[in-house]
Amino acid sequence: MATLCSYHVLTVLMITTLLCILYIQPISASPQAYTNFIKTSCSKTTYPPLCTQTLSPFATSVQTNPIKLCNRALNISIQAAHNTSTFVSNLSKQKGLSWIEKAAIKDCMDDLKDCVYQLKQTMSAMGELGGSDREFQWANAKTWASAAITDTDSCLDGFEGRKVSPQMKNKIKSTMMGVARLTSNALALINHLNY
Numbered sequence: 001m002a003t004l005c006s007y008h009v010l011t012v013l014m015i016t017t018l019l020c021i022l023y024i025q026p027i028s029a030s031p032q033a034y035t036n037f038i039k040t041s042c043s044k045t046t047y048p049p050l051c052t053q054t055l056s057p058f059a060t061s062v063q064t065n066p067i068k069l070c071n072r073a074l075n076i077s078i079q080a081a082h083n084t085s086t087f088v089s090n091l092s093k094q095k096g097l098s099w100i101e102k103a104a105i106k107d108c109m110d111d112l113k114d115c116v117y118q119l120k121q122t123m124s125a126m127g128e129l130g131g132s133d134r135e136f137q138w139a140n141a142k143t144w145a146s147a148a149i150t151d152t153d154s155c156l157d158g159f160e161g162r163k164v165s166p167q168m169k170n171k172i173k174s175t176m177m178g179v180a181r182l183t184s185n186a187l188a189l190i191n192h193l194n195y
């Protein structure tokens with residue numbers, strides 16, 4: 001009887017431990033406060049659902065740090081620009097492109113390269129916000145991020161003014177709009193830092 005009882009106690013202990021591991025760990029690793037912080041911050045951006053959807057997976061590392069949130073948003077923009085670059089470069093390998101289409105694609109690849117450079121500059125400026133020239137670096141970050149958005153416009157303008165097949169135009173437009181929207185969100189987050 002006594003052994004049976006201690007078996008029960010042991011089983012209950014094991015189950016409790018298991019439940020603790022299963023439930024408490026995810027809750028303490030990603031408290032509601034972190035997700036709420038992302039939602040609240042994203043509500044001030046141009047595309048709140050896109051912002052929340054792309055940043056929520058990083059709630060645990062961002063916690064409630066607004067600068068980390070901006071940097072993560074910039075990082076996602078850079079990834080999106082890289083992805084778009086791969087996509088556009090792939091389009092350029094299609095057969096039967098006109099020289100006008102090839103030229104528009106080449107210009108767009110250059111715009112994307114500039115875009116990534118400017119997003120990286122934004123990140124560097126963000127890294128200097130702890131220093132004495134905070135106002136200056138904050139202004140720099142905003143300028144670089146705006147320039148990155150302008151680059152996505154330049155790419156699209158290049159296709160608007162030229163004889164390019166509507167399919168190609170639409171494909172590039174939709175991927176490029178993704179980069180533009182993510183970057184616009186990142187800029188909004190930077191604008192809302194409290195300095």
Ligand SMILES: *[C@@H]1O[C@H](CO)[C@@H](O)[C@H](O)[C@H]1NC(C)=O
Nearest residue numbers: 071074075076078079120123
């Ligand atoms: C973006 O984040 C990934 C993963 O956290 C990291 O490996 C990469 O270096 C970051 N890129 C930039 C430009 O910060």
Ligand SMILES: *[C@@H]1O[C@H](CO)[C@@H](O)[C@H](O)[C@H]1NC(C)=O
Nearest residue numbers: 076077078079080081082083
């Ligand atoms: C970029 O592409 C990778 C691989 O296809 C994907 O996992 C990632 O989610 C994409 N990132 C963005 C921001 O589009």
Ligand SMILES: *[C@@H]1O[C@H](CO)[C@@H](O)[C@H](O)[C@H]1NC(C)=O
Nearest residue numbers: 086087088089090091093094
């Ligand atoms: C590149 O294009 C080919 C054919 O157009 C397609 O099958 C492939 O999935 C594309 N790859 C990427 C990374 O977009």
